[in-house]
Amino acid sequence: MESSLYQQYLQAKQNNPHLLTRDIANMLKVKEVELTHSRVGYDAQRLQVDALTLLTKLETVGFVKSVTANQYAIHQLIGRYQNQKFTAHGGLILNPRELDLRLFLAKWDSIFSVREYDETQGEQHSIHFYDLQGNAAHEVYPMNETDQLNWQSLIKEYASDDNPELVLQPVLAPREDTDNNLLINNAAQIEDEWRKMTDIHQFFRLLERYNATRQQLFRVVADDLAYQVNNSALTQILNAAHQNQNEVMIFVSNGACVQIFTGLIEQSVLLQETTKDNWIKVDNRRFTLQLNESAIAESWITRKPTRDGFVTSLELFSTEGIQIAQLFGQRTEGQPEQNQWREQLAALAVKKDVAV
CATH class of the missing domain: 3.40.1570.10 (HemS/ChuS/ChuX like domains)
Known part of the structure; x- marks a missing residue:
């Protein structure tokens, strides 16, 4: 074989x-x-x-x-x-502006x-x-x-010299998400819990409590917490960050590992066309991002409260609901979010007629 x-x-x-x-x-x-x-x-x-x-x-x-x-x-x-820290639940390699990873080693083989x-x-x-x-x-x-x-x-x-046979676990079946109507009926409670968050990571508890996807919760809260923008948003926000030279954070995850870039976008976004898709490329000296723009089905702006004020992100999803990437303005804990980042997100075109 x-x-x-x-x-x-x-x-x-x-x-x-x-x-x-x-x-x-x-x-x-x-x-x-x-x-x-x-x-x-x-x-x-x-x-x-x-x-x-x-x-x-x-x-x-x-x-x-x-x-x-x-x-x-x-x-x-x-x-x-360097700067590795591990617990029973996972680990991290914490070198902002250099190598920054979140590791879920129970999933590694x-x-x-x-x-x-x-x-x-x-x-x-x-x-x-x-x-x-x-x-x-x-x-x-x-x-x-x-x-x-x-x-x-x-x-x-x-x-x-040994090469043992692979023992692969089956792909996990998609979980049964909460019915949209049930979430709509609980929209006021979901929004209240969202607004009471004091840390961005508390959002994961909200997802677990309602057995919902990120987009499901986005759709049932007020627009000041989550709203959809055109799928050209990624190119626009990266070029704005390059032009204004404000630092951003770019997260890419595959479920087993999250890798995070923090820093300036050193040049304008490149567009690479293939026979099927259009790929966006960010080409810094120490960082490269290649992302299939054609695969972006939904782009959301979300605002989550923390002790330092609201933190705003751009989240990109495929048709299957996979989170392709997530972007933030660079922020140090204890400091408010940069105004320039908020202004850049506010300039993105809102997508009209979004179904719940």
Whole structure:
């Protein structure tokens, strides 16, 4: 099976040299991890180590490129795996304006070292972490600034000739969301609880209490708390932040990992057209975002109360309800939100005739 799949992978790669591994996996109707598993013995190695141990050891390698992606967005940061904190429920790597991650390690599973050849950069090495369902959770790439000796030592320490069979957990069935009519009937109570929040993270409790999606709650509260804008909002807000040079925060999550950029947008947004979709690209020196603008089905402005006043965000969703990305104005705890960010969001065109 693996040998056959590996040959299929090579053929697909040859026919589509610029296609992402995720897209090749979809084409071959397998999981990303199954492709990487099939490459062991050729250009990949299985690493016999748990994610927590390996992440801790990555502190020794210095600067690397860190990649977290979902189906519609790829978030790349250059930074160091320093300032790590872990609890029974998860962990974080807290380096604002550098490498900033939120980790849900209970969802992480297998790990591989991979070698690939790039026409412009030559042979590239990387570490790939996969979740329990076989999707990419996180990737790490060495670069010129990386301590190559420590990187190679790390791979050598955990690389194994063994390649155990994958045991993938089934994809979780979509949960049964609360009926919209029930939420509408409880709209006043939901809005009251929303307005009484003192921390932005309390919103997750609200979602759990009503067994609702984010968009469901957005639709039943007043417009000063949540309203929909045109799907051109992302390009507009990024270009406004570039023009005014105010710092923003860009979150991309895949359920197993959240990666956060904080800083200035160094140049205007680039638009990359493919045969099917339009991709937005932010290309900073230490940060890159690629996001499929064609996949944005809903764009929402939300305002959540905190002890420091309201915090406003732009949230982007696909047709399946996947949160593609979330953006905030940069804010330090204890300080109010920047007025410039609020003005930039207020300038976005409101989407008319939004159904509840």
